[in-house]
Amino acid sequence: MKSVVLAHEVDWAGWRAAARALALSDAAPDDVVWSVRNVSDLFAEPEDEAIAAPPGGFTVPRALVTLAETVIQARDPERFALLYRLIWRAHRGEKHILEMTTDPEVQRAQRLAQAVRRDTHKMRAFVRFREVTEPEGTRYVSWFEPEHYIVEANAPFFARRFATMIWSILTPYRSAHWDGEALRFDVGASPSEVPDDDRLEAYWRAYYSSIFNPARLKVGAMRAEMPQKYWRNLPEAAAIPELIRTASGRVDSMVEQPVFSDPRPSRIVAPPAAEHGSPLHEAAREAADCRRCPLWEPATQVVFGEGSPNARVMMIGEQPGDQEDLAGRPFVGPAGQLLDRAMQEAGLDRQTVYVTNAVKHFKFVPRGKRRIHEKPGTGEINACRFWLDLERATIKPALTVMMGATAARAVLGRAVAITRERGQPMPLPDGKGGNTTGFITVHPSYLLRVPDEDAKAREYAAFVADLRRIVELAA
Numbered sequence: 331m332k333s334v335v336l337a338h339e340v341d342w343a344g345w346r347a348a349a350r351a352l353a354l355s356d357a358a359p360d361d362v363v364w365s366v367r368n369v370s371d372l373f374a375e376p377e378d379e380a381i382a383a384p385p386g387g388f389t390v391p392r393a394l395v396t397l398a399e400t401v402i403q404a405r406d407p408e409r410f411a412l413l414y415r416l417i418w419r420a421h422r423g424e425k426h427i428l429e430m431t432t433d434p435e436v437q438r439a440q441r442l443a444q445a446v447r448r449d450t451h452k453m454r455a456f457v458r459f460r461e462v463t464e465p466e467g468t469r470y471v472s473w474f475e476p477e478h479y480i481v482e483a484n485a486p487f488f489a490r491r492f493a494t495m496i497w498s499i500l501t502p503y504r505s506a507h508w509d510g511e512a513l514r515f516d517v518g519a520s521p522s523e524v525p526d527d528d529r530l531e532a533y534w535r536a537y538y539s540s541i542f543n544p545a546r547l548k549v550g551a552m553r554a555e556m557p558q559k560y561w562r563n564l565p566e567a568a569a570i571p572e573l574i575r576t577a578s579g580r581v582d583s584m585v586e587q588p589v590f591s592d593p594r595p596s597r598i599v600a601p602p603a604a605e606h607g608s609p610l611h612e613a614a615r616e617a618a619d620c621r622r623c624p625l626w627e628p629a630t631q632v633v634f635g636e637g638s639p640n641a642r643v644m645m646i647g648e649q650p651g652d653q654e655d656l657a658g659r660p661f662v663g664p665a666g667q668l669l670d671r672a673m674q675e676a677g678l679d680r681q682t683v684y685v686t687n688a689v690k691h692f693k694f695v696p697r698g699k700r701r702i703h704e705k706p707g708t709g710e711i712n713a714c715r716f717w718l719d720l721e722r723a724t725i726k727p728a729l730t731v732m733m734g735a736t737a738a739r740a741v742l743g744r745a746v747a748i749t750r751e752r753g754q755p756m757p758l759p760d761g762k763g764g765n766t767t768g769f770i771t772v773h774p775s776y777l778l779r780v781p782d783e784d785a786k787a788r789e790y791a792a793f794v795a796d797l798r799r800i801v802e803l804a805a
């Protein structure tokens with residue numbers, strides 16, 4: 331019997347090295363016992379001897395490695411053994427193991443990966459920071475309870491998203507700290523004293539002075555224990571030497587205390603899911619993991635369409651904005667509120683239509699603490715057309731309304747001059763040899779941008795007139 335003791339719950343480097351060495355020495359999965367070192371200090375020096383890998387080639391499918399990187403974050407004590415079993419089988423010749431979709435071990439790993447991905451989406455959508463004023467500036471603190479061990483893998487996302495903020499995310503098993511230059515991990519916060527919003531400040535004071543202490547920094551261990559790819563991909567890793575150099579000097583100054591408020595909108599609206607198990611519900615679930623273009627990465631979550639599955643009218647916008655990205659729903663921010671008002675005036679009930687976007691992830695450039703909308707490019711529109719086509723084929727609306735140039739490009743596959751083609755019903759292929767009707771109008775954010783008040787009122791009236799026309803055409 332061989333025993334592998336991993337350094338911590340997501341010791342990817344340790345698991346991978348051990349799995350490779352074990353597979354090369356042909357250790358049967360049933361002869362290996364996996365466990366995690368029971369430490370309260372994440373940066374304690376490892377005591378165990380590494381398993382030496384005999385010489386020899388070791389290749390497993392890339393997709394299996396990717397799956398393992400996700401599954402290792404699952405809160406399931408059997409995951410290390412399960413993953414080793416899959417690796418061992420692949421190494422012994424089952425190269426297409428992941429294609430065996432009815433294989434119970436493959437199914438179990440896929441289920442765990444899905445649970446981790448869901449938890450990841452939740453963390454990205456629901457972490458909320460409270461503001462702390464300190465002598466050196468402002469710090470943001472958040473309390474979050476993930477179901478799985480996802481903090482390490484997701485901290486780089488928050489570092490990119492809130493690059494200019496100094497923040498800490500506390501969870502029961504691990505805390506992540508970003509000082510504007512580098513990420514640092516430490517032990518978790520106490521689950522028995524779960525700090526709700528009101529108690530977070532007091533909790534942070536205690537945690538901060540007892541735990542967040544740069545003198546404890548052991549960068550060698552930290553680097554070794556973090557999945558390689560996170561360090562490799564982090565430009566801020568280059569700042570570590572400076573962090574170490576200044577660590578001792580920072581110890582004294584880090585005991586000052588905070589005051590809180592919320593820097594981000596706290597209103598989170600749960601997406602009204604399409605009926606469970608319906609094709610749209612399934613599509614929205616799949617889209618949550620979409621990697622068809624790079625926009626998924628900095629975005630909080632996918633924003634799929636929503637509305638009546640029997641809608642006669644489908645309204646297509648450009649892409650989610652900042653508020654839609656946080657809420658996970660289309661058209662809930664300023665443009666959405668204007669759209670709601672205009673629809674109401676035109677007698678078009680939002681409950682009876684289906685509202686979606688040409689591109690399902692928010693594209694933005696960070697500027698300070700703000701995220702500035704960036705227009706999606708043709709590549710992103712084309713990549714996302716898969717989902718739009720799927721929505722159109724499922725809803726089969728009698729009328730497809732393209733609001734603005736991006737929506738028109740996504741539907742018609744060509745550049746459209748809105749002012750020239752606006753307001754003219756056009757035949758649209760329905761994908762089954764027949765036709766439906768297309769209708770182009772302006773995007774509601776265009777109305778928000780018109781600087782002159784008179785012109786704004788005129789443009790708004792013209793938009794409402796377009797919507798009235800839509801009501802007639804769809805009747």
Ligand code: URA
Pocket residue numbers: 647648649650651654659660661662663665666687775
């Ligand atoms: N603009 C859009 O095009 N879609 C939204 O969902 C919000 C703003």
